[in-house]
Amino acid sequence: KQEVTQIPAALSVPEGENLVLNCSFTDSAIYNLQWFRQDPGKGLTSLLLIQSSQREQTSGRLNASLDKSSGRSTLYIAASQPGDSATYLCAVPNTGTASKLTFGTGTRLQVTL
Amino acid sequence: EAEVAQSPRYKITEKSQAVAFWCDPISGHATLYWYRQILGQGPELLVQFQDESVVDDSQLPKDRFSAERLKGVDSTLKIQPAELGDSAMYLCASTLGPRTGIQYFGPGTRLLVL
Numbered sequence: 001k002q003e004v005t006q007i008p009a010a011l012s013v014p015e016g017e018n019l020v021l022n023c024s025f026t027d028s029a030i031y032n033l034q035w036f037r038q039d040p041g042k043g044l045t046s047l048l049l050i051q052s053s054q055r056e057q058t059s060g061r062l063n064a065s066l067d068k069s070s071g072r073s074t075l076y077i078a079a080s081q082p083g084d085s086a087t088y089l090c091a092v093p094n095t096g097t098a099s100k101l102t103f104g105t106g107t108r109l110q111v112t113l
Numbered sequence: 114e115a116e117v118a119q120s121p122r123y124k125i126t127e128k129s130q131a132v133a134f135w136c137d138p139i140s141g142h143a144t145l146y147w148y149r150q151i152l153g154q155g156p157e158l159l160v161q162f163q164d165e166s167v168v169d170d171s172q173l174p175k176d177r178f179s180a181e182r183l184k185g186v187d188s189t190l191k192i193q194p195a196e197l198g199d200s201a202m203y204l205c206a207s208t209l210g211p212r213t214g215i216q217y218f219g220p221g222t223r224l225l226v227l
Contacts, residue, residue, distance in 0.1 A: 004155070034215065043119075043204055044156070044218040089155055099211040100146065100169055103155025 006104035021075040023090035036089045115139040117219035131193035138207030150202040
């Protein structure tokens with residue numbers, strides 16, 4: 001059974017700092033990995049999707065990397081802003097015929113002024 | 114920009130009552146998912162539809178939960194009777210098809226059972 005772990009559970013950084021969020025998964029036979037953002041009481045917004053054949057994916061100040069063999073992904077946020085404050089979740093799809101996502105418990109990020 | 118729609122956004126009910134949630138996926142998306150998210154945890158899949166057929170409902174508590182997608186478009190998730198432990202965020206997501214990439218999520222329905 002796939003298990004996804006995210007470290008740290010919570011993180012507080014001053015504005016402008018670069019930061020890295022970590023995600024690890026136990027079954028490396030994945031199709032892709034997706035990073036989401038969730039604001040309090042809201043739904044999930046997809047940030048980046050990395051296909052299993054890719055090593056990196058970038059969108060603006062966000063860069064996600066994937067190392068399938070070690071079962072790890074990182075989300076790098078450059079020049080953090082208060083508006084980046086949210087919970088960040090990573091998820092991987094089931095490798096069977098269905099495609100349900102298995103999520104980590106998230107990293108709660110607070111960017112302070 | 115196309116979005117997944119859900120209603121209601123908030124629902125307060127008493128235990129033993131029936132509740133229903135509605136989801137309208139992005140037009141053309143054949144695969145629809147219902148997830149439950151307990152506060153402080155990641156979402157967990159309840160049921161997955163491919164068109165009007167259930168693909169995976171292994172985590173759906175079938176004694177009290179039911180889900181349907183009669184015409185392969187919008188979907189309804191029902192709980193009867195609701196229990197205190199059902200208090201959570203219920204999220205709907207859709208994709209063009211299984212394993213075809215990004216899952217797009219709706220805003221969710223927050224359920225509180227008293």
